[in-house]
Amino acid sequence: MASEKPDKQEVRVDVEGRTLTISNLHKVLYPRTGFTKGEVLNYYAQVSPVLLPLLKDRCVTRIRWPHGVQEGSFFEKNTPAGTPSWVRTAKVPTTGSRAQSGARSGADTLVFPIVDDLATLTWLANLAALELHVHQWTVGRNGQPRNADRLVIDLDPGEPAGLHECCQVALLVRDKLGERGLATRPVTSGSKGLHLYADLPKRLPSDESTALAKEVAEELQGEHSKLVTATMTKARRSGKVFLDWSQNAGSKTTISPYSLRGRERPAVATPVTWAEVEEGAEDPFGLEQFSPEQVLARVAELGDVFTAPE
Template identity: 90%
Template sequence: MAAEKEEVRVQVDGRTLTISNLHKVLYPRTGFTKGEVLNYYAQVAPVLLPHLRDRCVTRIRWPHGVAESSFFEKNTPAGTPSWVRTAKVPTTGSRAQSTSDTLVFPIIDDLATLTWLVNLAALELHVHQWTVGRNGQPRNADRLVIDLDPGEPAGLHECCQVALMVRDKLAERGLDARPVTSGSKGLHLYADLPKRLPSDESTALAKEVAEELQGEHPKLVTATMTKARRGGKVFLDWSQNAGSKTTISPYSLRGRERPSVATPVGWDEVEEGAEDPLGLEQFSPAQVLERVAEHGDLFA
């Protein structure tokens, strides 16, 4: 217990940070410790940070590990260092200029900020599809995302099959999709927008694709939010493009029973997963670091 509570001071990007509880087990099923979580994020930072840059970050924190309760955190917590970049954002989904209630998000632009937040047991990092400009104000969405969420007994195999359909629908609209395993059950497909769009327009575009595929493949695809109607189907969640919604960032850990990561993959891997029920699985932190060393950033 004494070792678990030990604090160490480290230098990260010229900042002095106090890191605590390095031996604390955050994933009891595998014994994965807080020190290992910090080590993963430090190693994956070169490919993770570019995808967090200029994006407000909502964190999910597990102070006592994934077997215990967690909580969402949008605002910067008490004790936030003065050097952490922040953005004040209206709470309205439209993010219109307003003097009403606001949220103060952290923005992770460097390894020091990443390390500081991860030390608070922020295992999951969720971001919006819009960025913050140099003036500190939210901009319109620069990308679109569709979350492929399988309803049992459907799984990642069915998600891969549907992902190929979504890719083609987006291509018809001049959009180039990039697949990322969710680190949970399904897949996320991202597409950079040729020009920034208000969130309601990007949401409408994603919904159009989802409803089109639901009409063409009603036994496999649903665009309906109601969970009772998802059994055996892949739900195409178009709503994560709303201004107030977030999606797990590529390369973020997930707070599952075992440590897993939202992992960029190639379309060849998705095609293999569509053919073979065991052709694609969710990835562990060690596997992700091996993939980055071999392939670089597939989400770049």
């Protein structure tokens, strides 16, 4: 820590050889619990050994809450003004499957940050970028997007269904993907549901991975119509689990495992074991969403559940 400016509530810190100006450490970003910006920065610093490998080579869309989660938020795709010169970026075309509303007016590309070191992660956390969302494709050494290297299905419960029903459906998805030779990993969403990831044996264009996810969703909808829906219409989701296959589209993103969520209380998208999902399928209270403190304790005890073979 090189200097301090009490009037501006700023400190200058050295993060792996990069000097950053950190502001308003005591600012409360989660008023319901009093969780501060300093605690957000501390969480991301502590979880970085398992988070950074999952962000590697992936463009990051951020959701920022500069005045805390009780106030408004905004999506940010392009790098903001004042981005440090040392932040790695990727220029991605917005045409075709990656067209998205985040491009600057008249622009045909987006310039995303890629978070491959603690300094960049700290810089984003200081901007109150609580949520870090990534695509299912990565950027190659030439800076160009590659095909998808994984598939994701988002299990989104429609009330009164909840995480209990998501766990039941997750076991069905695991079996369906297993029939196709794909091993699936579960992650609580940090909100209401579960995310299921499967590494692809070979990279696929986004339309092909999307078609595969949709195929699984529609099969399960046909076999378990009282529990599962593959239809996006919210009016048809009541009491069912929506299998959102669309997040495999080239322009779509999913909250990264180990990212915070901008909810009323601080929660984290948390990798879990299949044993935990099975318990959640049996017991309505067998699995719950996790707090940052719980996640750090889990990582200390279990390591990275997301990449560890069961």
